[in-house]
Amino acid sequence: MKTAPRGRLAAIVGVVAVAGMTLAACGGGSSSGESSSAAPAPESSSAAPAPSESEAPAEECTEPMPVNLQLQWFVQAQFGGYYAAKDKGFYAEQCLDVTILEGGVDIVPQTQLAQGAADYAIAWVPKALASREQGAGIVDVAQVYQRSGTLQVSWADSGISTPADLAGKKVGNWGFGNEYELFAGLTQAGLKPGKDVELVQQQFDMQALLNREIDAAQAMTYNEYAQVLEAVNPDTGELYKPEDFTVINWNDVGTAMYQDAIWASEERLADPAYQDMTQRFVTASLKGWIYCRDNPEECAQIITANGSKLGASHQLWMMNEVNKLIWPSPLGVGVIDPALWAQTVSVALNTLNADEVTIITADPGEAAYTNQYAEAANAALTAEGLNTTGDDFAPIVVELKEGGA
Amino acid sequence: MASRTSTVGSRAKRGLVSLGWALGGVLVAILLWEGVKVLGSIITLPFETSDQAMPHVWSIVSGAMQPEVRGSDTPVWQTVLIAAIYTLVIAFGGFLIGVAVGLLLAIVMQRFAFFERGLLPFVIASQTVPLIALAPLIVGIGNRISIGPFEWGQTQSIMFIAAYLAFFPLSVGALRGLQAATPTQVELMRSYAATPRQALWKLRFPASIPYLVPALKVSAAAAVVGTVVAQISTGGRGGIGRLIIEYARETTAQPAKVYVAVIGAVIVGLLAAGLVALLDLYLTRNLPKETLT
Numbered sequence: 001m002k003t004a005p006r007g008r009l010a011a012i013v014g015v016v017a018v019a020g021m022t023l024a025a026c027g028g029g030s031s032s033g034e035s036s037s038a039a040p041a042p043e044s045s046s047a048a049p050a051p052s053e054s055e056a057p058a059e060e061c062t063e064p065m066p067v068n069l070q071l072q073w074f075v076q077a078q079f080g081g082y083y084a085a086k087d088k089g090f091y092a093e094q095c096l097d098v099t100i101l102e103g104g105v106d107i108v109p110q111t112q113l114a115q116g117a118a119d120y121a122i123a124w125v126p127k128a129l130a131s132r133e134q135g136a137g138i139v140d141v142a143q144v145y146q147r148s149g150t151l152q153v154s155w156a157d158s159g160i161s162t163p164a165d166l167a168g169k170k171v172g173n174w175g176f177g178n179e180y181e182l183f184a185g186l187t188q189a190g191l192k193p194g195k196d197v198e199l200v201q202q203q204f205d206m207q208a209l210l211n212r213e214i215d216a217a218q219a220m221t222y223n224e225y226a227q228v229l230e231a232v233n234p235d236t237g238e239l240y241k242p243e244d245f246t247v248i249n250w251n252d253v254g255t256a257m258y259q260d261a262i263w264a265s266e267e268r269l270a271d272p273a274y275q276d277m278t279q280r281f282v283t284a285s286l287k288g289w290i291y292c293r294d295n296p297e298e299c300a301q302i303i304t305a306n307g308s309k310l311g312a313s314h315q316l317w318m319m320n321e322v323n324k325l326i327w328p329s330p331l332g333v334g335v336i337d338p339a340l341w342a343q344t345v346s347v348a349l350n351t352l353n354a355d356e357v358t359i360i361t362a363d364p365g366e367a368a369y370t371n372q373y374a375e376a377a378n379a380a381l382t383a384e385g386l387n388t389t390g391d392d393f394a395p396i397v398v399e400l401k402e403g404g405a
Numbered sequence: 406m407a408s409r410t411s412t413v414g415s416r417a418k419r420g421l422v423s424l425g426w427a428l429g430g431v432l433v434a435i436l437l438w439e440g441v442k443v444l445g446s447i448i449t450l451p452f453e454t455s456d457q458a459m460p461h462v463w464s465i466v467s468g469a470m471q472p473e474v475r476g477s478d479t480p481v482w483q484t485v486l487i488a489a490i491y492t493l494v495i496a497f498g499g500f501l502i503g504v505a506v507g508l509l510l511a512i513v514m515q516r517f518a519f520f521e522r523g524l525l526p527f528v529i530a531s532q533t534v535p536l537i538a539l540a541p542l543i544v545g546i547g548n549r550i551s552i553g554p555f556e557w558g559q560t561q562s563i564m565f566i567a568a569y570l571a572f573f574p575l576s577v578g579a580l581r582g583l584q585a586a587t588p589t590q591v592e593l594m595r596s597y598a599a600t601p602r603q604a605l606w607k608l609r610f611p612a613s614i615p616y617l618v619p620a621l622k623v624s625a626a627a628a629v630v631g632t633v634v635a636q637i638s639t640g641g642r643g644g645i646g647r648l649i650i651e652y653a654r655e656t657t658a659q660p661a662k663v664y665v666a667v668i669g670a671v672i673v674g675l676l677a678a679g680l681v682a683l684l685d686l687y688l689t690r691n692l693p694k695e696t697l698t
Contacts, residue, residue: 068548073640074640074647074650074651101548102640102642103640104540104544104636104637104638104639104640104641104647105637105638105640105650106536106537106540106541106638106639107540107541107544107638107639107640108541111541111545112541112544112545112548115545116545116549117544117545117546117548117549118548203656204653204654204656205653205654205655205656205657206657207453207457207458207656207657207660210457210657211453211455211457213453223654224657227654227655227657227658228657230657230658231657231658232658304474307642309473309474309648309651309652310474311474311655312474402658403655403658403659404655404658405474
């Protein structure tokens with residue numbers, strides 16, 4: 001009788017101790033986190049000879065260097081090039097062991113990068129510049145998307161074809177920094193966002209537009225616009241057609257901002273080992289994007305094999321539309337066009353959102369981006385016989401099925 | 406003997422009755438859902454009741470039977486079921502850790518008054534940290550943890566968040582329970598020269614059960630909610646939270662799909678509640694029924 005409770009107590013203490021250890025492992029995380037910013041250094045010192053002979057990186061790869069890449073969202077064709085680079089062995093060629101970290105609703109890639117939780121991050125330029133202004137030491141090392149994929153979609157019969165036509169209409173937008181191209185377009189047309197147009201917070205889906213609750217909806221060419229074209233028109237019993245809608249493209253309006261880019265840690269870029277790793281990562285990633293340009297169907301399958309739940313036609317549509325945002329890249333894939341960078345910065349500096357706030361308050365200057373890595377990658381990939389500008393790029397034609405199936 | 410068989414019989418009968426109530430509840434929910442849709446077609450409600458926004462129950466059922474993506478043999482319900490079980494396992498892990506930590510805190514706080522004064526504010530403050538700030542932090546720290554073969558992954562982060570939400574109701578409830586023994590009873594233990602540990606086992610724990618059981622129920626619910634929300638927040642693969650987001654994106658063309666995932670989340674919650682109810686039966690087996698609510 002006496003020992004029984006003691007045995008139980010021991011069991012409970014055991015359970016608690018295990019739990020305590022789990023907690024301790026986690027509490028220790030912050031300290032191990034601090035040391036981890038230094039951790040790559042000893043690792044790379046073993047690989048220290050590499051930078052000096054960076055011309056032939058794949059020569060002697062005994063132990064691939066672990067690299068974490070943080071995405072903005074779940075696996076989908078938007079990130080096709082990185083998955084292709086991983087699955088087709090382009091990262092391995094560069095002696096990298098890349099782990100692709102998917103995003104979630106509350107994961108901000110550039111913050112994960114700035115906090116050292118990832119080695120590289122994919123982020124839209126305006127949002128990343130806002131983080132940079134707030135102290136995140138991050139640098140755009142490859143501008144993968146050369147064009148903006150954001151549209152404002154309206155019903156064809158609503159007569160909205162320019163930003164000026166949005167006056168007095170219900171205009172959907174996602175907020176959270178996704179609305180600046182729209183606001184800049186409205187401002188350019190002499191309209192005051194929130195005053196001359198009725199702004200409506202939009203959901204992930206396009207039901208509000210299809211139900212005519214709003215007059216114009218924000219949509220990415222590669223995702224939400226496809227969702228509209230995958231829905232059945234109850235009047236005809238067939239899928240909606242592009243002719244049913246009009247589209248405002250911010251690239252044509254001139255208020256487009258740079259979107260998906262590869263960001264690296266500014267602080268760590270002072271370290272030659274990280275510079276070398278960045279070069280290898282950028283080169284392999286861009287090679288992945290070239291592969292997806294030339295093999296969109298296979299890339300879409302790679303994405304699905306990596307766990308994407310999107311339907312096959314939606315996935316291929318996304319891959320094709322993403323290719324259109326990247327190619328052609330007249331200055332070379334991943335290379336930043338200073339004029340478009342200046343346009344992005346100017347819109348970010350001068351456009352007031354509904355709360356009368358701009359994205360950034362000061363020009364981030366030239367330190368916020370570098371073309372060094374993308375240009376070296378272009379040279380290396382051209383030497384491999386690859387076309388790095390995609391001047392002969394022709395998109396494929398994708399037929400969307402109901403529900404993207 | 407006779408009385409015992411009759412209790413078994415009445416137990417089975419009570420079980421059938423509660424099953425009937427549960428099924429009735431599902432029926433009422435279905436009728437309410439369809440009723441609101443009918444009402445919405447007659448008068449204007451402050452929310453959308455179209456088939457797009459609120460698909461019919463039968464559309465949801467048929468949506469559950471559809472293959473998840475074209476060409477795969479896996480129907481949606483199967484994916485949702487697997488995700489629900491996975492979510493339940495993580496929630497259970499988080500619940501166990503949360504209960505262990507919560508109990509330990511309660512015991513320490515009961516035993517040493519200065520701990521109660523010093524620790525309790527922090528225990529309460531811990532729950533005011535918004536998950537939106539906590540989740541990326543935990544995932545970020547987790548990315549950098551690997552101890553030997555052990556790698557802290559997203560699953561561990563999600564379980565940690567579940568535990569973080571689950572420990573609080575338990576620690577507060579258990580503390581209240583451990584303090585529930587009357588001064589007379591404590592005096593009695595003292596007169597027996599019982600050690601604090603003996604007093605804990607023989608008096609304080611049994612006395613705490615009426616407080617502990619509701620706390621366990623709240624903790625279990627918190628663990629499930631924490632797991633699903635953390636899966637949404639961090640995009641953790643394989644769980645019901647991630648499925649809800651993924652299917653929500655397909656709402657434009659397939660509005661029924663997301664509701665299948667939501668029903669999956671409800672099932673996880675019900676299973677968790679059922680498990681705690683079993684634990685409840687075990688813990689309260691020796692207590693007179695009238696002391697329980």
